[in-house]
Amino acid sequence: AQSVAQPEDQVNVAEGNPLTVKCTYSVSGNPYLFWYVQYPNRGLQFLLKYITGDNLVKGSYGFEAEFNKSQTSFHLKKPSALVSDSALYFCAVRDPRGTGGFKTIFGAGTRLFVKA
Amino acid sequence: DTAVSQTPKYLVTQMGNDKSIKCEQNLGHDTMYWYKQDSKKFLKIMFSYNNKELIINETVPNRFSPKSPDKAHLNLHINSLELGDSAVYFCASSQEVIYNEQFFGPGTRLTVL
Secondary structure (H helix, E strand, O other), rough: EEEOOOOOOEEEEEEOOOOEEEOOOEOOOOOEEEEEEEEEOOEEEEEEEEEEOOOOOEEEEEEEEEEEEOOEEEEEEEOOOOOOHHHEEEEEEEEEEEOOOEEEOOOOEEEEEEOO | OOOOEEEEEEEEEOOOOOOEEEEEEOOOOOOEEEEOOOOOOOOOEEEEEEEEEEEOOOOOOEEEEEEEEEEEEEEEEEOOOOOOEEEEEEEEEEOOOOOOOOOEEOOEEEEEE
């Protein structure tokens, strides 16, 4: 069964410092991996995804993620954090279903707090 | 233009009541979803419709009944509401290819008293 783990409930970083939000996955085939961000009282917003090809994926708002097949990881990164990056971040994997339809499995979320 | 919209945004009701949440997307997507986000922010899929056909039906009490009158709309009706139904319910849509991302609505916060 597909699964996603976000080992940190919260990540604290100072503004201007690099940030990393960790994600590991378990899939039976090719991984299709996603990062979403949720601001307070809002729906999730798509940040970036890995399908195939280059292991470094660039996304919205200066975020990027590195796919590492040997470590089954897909960590989210940003070179310089902003206070406005403070939000809840979800890693997700898509699960191909034999009966049709693709179920998205979300991690538990990691709260990022960027201090000014 | 709102891509995925939900109504109402807030819903406060008594136990035992029946309520509905509506969702509409104007992105031309062929697949829509309902998710439940609990108080710990854990997000779990409930249902998915592709071109008005139910394709994902997770382990959800049968008090929850989705309906898709057309591929731009997906409604969620909940009968005999219970305290444990209190959560934020998100609608989402996508064009159904495995590598496509989903677009989420703003959520409906349901509080059952």
